[in-house]
Amino acid sequence: MLKLTNVHQKFEIGTVNEKHVLCGIDLHINEGDFVTVIGGNGAGKSTMLNAVTGTNMITEGTITIDGSDVTKEPEFKRAKYIGRVFQDPRMGTASDMSIEENLAIAYRRGKPRTLKWGITHKEREEYKELLAELDLGLDTRLKDKTRFLSGGQRQALTLLMASFHHPKLLLLDEHTAALDPKTAAKVMELTVKLVEENKLTAMMVTHNMRDALRIGNRLIMLHKGSIILDISGDEKKKLNVPDLLDMFEKASGEEMDNDRMLLS
Amino acid sequence: MNVILGALAQGLLWAVMAIGVYITYRILDIADLTAEGCFTLGAGITCKLITSGFDPFISTFAALLGGLAAGLVTGLLHTKLKIPALLAGILTMTGLWSVNLRIMGRSNIAILRETSIISMLVESGLTKNMAAIISGTVLTVVVIAFLWWFFNTELGYSLRATGNNLNMIRAQGVNTDTSIILGVMLGNGLIALSSSLVSQFNGFADISMGMGTIVIGLASVIIGEVVFGRRSILNSLIAVALGSVLYRIIIALVLKLGMNSNDMKLISSILLVIALCFPAAREQVSRVLKNSLRKGGSTNA
Ligand SMILES: Nc1ncnc2c1ncn2[C@@H]1O[C@H](COP(=O)(O)OP(=O)(O)O)[C@@H](O)[C@H]1O
């Protein structure tokens, strides 16, 4: 489904600030995989997702999605394959536009925008039902601007938008990190439900090791721009947090910086 | 009474200009100085064509096309050459000075004795102010209706989202370069349309008449939204048009107090300063200016 071959990402090339953030990533994700991604602060997790989405053009390597080479395609063209939820809840929606307008924009992801009405009556009914399922009280607030929503409501809405039309790839970048623990748990639960019900192929960056172990069928760990661990299936199921820390130390030769990684 | 009628006439003629500024400033979140050159361009094209014997409606339509073209240039400079929006506008504005002189052939064209939309209405028995009020109202209503429809289409949604959240709308598969170009064209097209009517009312086009356009436009947008609200697109569009009228009424009253028309530019600056005393307006302007200094095509996070 997704194939990264020898992907390198450098920033500010030729300046004293030159950074080599991704150092030859090779990753092959199969259809239906739900991959959790962990790694220390600055390891390159977001950069890896941004390489896939085309937010940043990679400096070397190739990226294919569902067999087509997208390495040179701009972000807006790749969008038809990809649903996305960002870490910052404000990033996922247009805050001066209403809930239903945001949904309607996402409903047309990857399609040409015409001079037809931006939203139809039929859609509105559909959105109402979908929002009612979220059980966050959004189904009566279709006309409210998203700037008035809480972080959790926005992430739930963005998740819904990202899962429209069965995207080939769902990318989640620490999408619960900015939420309080209770809301985070609820959004995570919704995430798992959406991925499982729609049988999506997903990659989820998380700072919570427990979630990383509990959720999905495969786990990869990034360190200084390289994948240092890749565990899947039964092997992943048997793992616990101390094992993971142990494996990190062996693979990287360093100690995990525990400040940001939530161990429980 | 006559003073108020005069102000109403001016306000309605300039309302579409304010709406043009609203599109770049509030919808796209860009401070677009193309407006200054574009205002002269619309008037220049109209007066040149009218003195060359063209129908006033065709001349007005040509002004609209000229404005769209000016917007296209700024939009391309910003998105394709990645020049910050503020500078892209300044470049087009500066270039337009020469273009306008070329089009006009000299720095001032009078059309007092020619047939214009305003003179046609006056011949049918209206006073000049009434002619301006009627033509200004018709144009403003048509423009607001058009924009209300447009901003509720799929394409309109993507334009609004582009100004609001570039990251989001790109992730939804929209080419933001196209949205930005389209928005800047639309804004400048409307500015030229407004100045076309203004020149037909004044009976002349002058090379320096565009100076201060952005200040008047911003003041109208801010005053309008503060006084008349901004709950929805339609609300904002109407508010901005009314803001333009209110702006002219304030100017008229200040002139009554003993200032003369040479003081106009000073008064318009002071009015904008006062409008910027509203914290929300000041915050908005800072955000837009910051956004306008980014190189084209980068993110607005
Ligand atoms: N657009 C960019 N320009 C310059 N440096 C960047 C850019 N994006 C990311 N980086 C750098 O890449 C490194 C990895 O960042 P990131 O991928 O965000 O880490 P994380 O694993 O915490 O998500 C950081 O040092 C960051 O400063």
Ligand SMILES: [Mg+2]
């Ligand atoms: Mg990150």
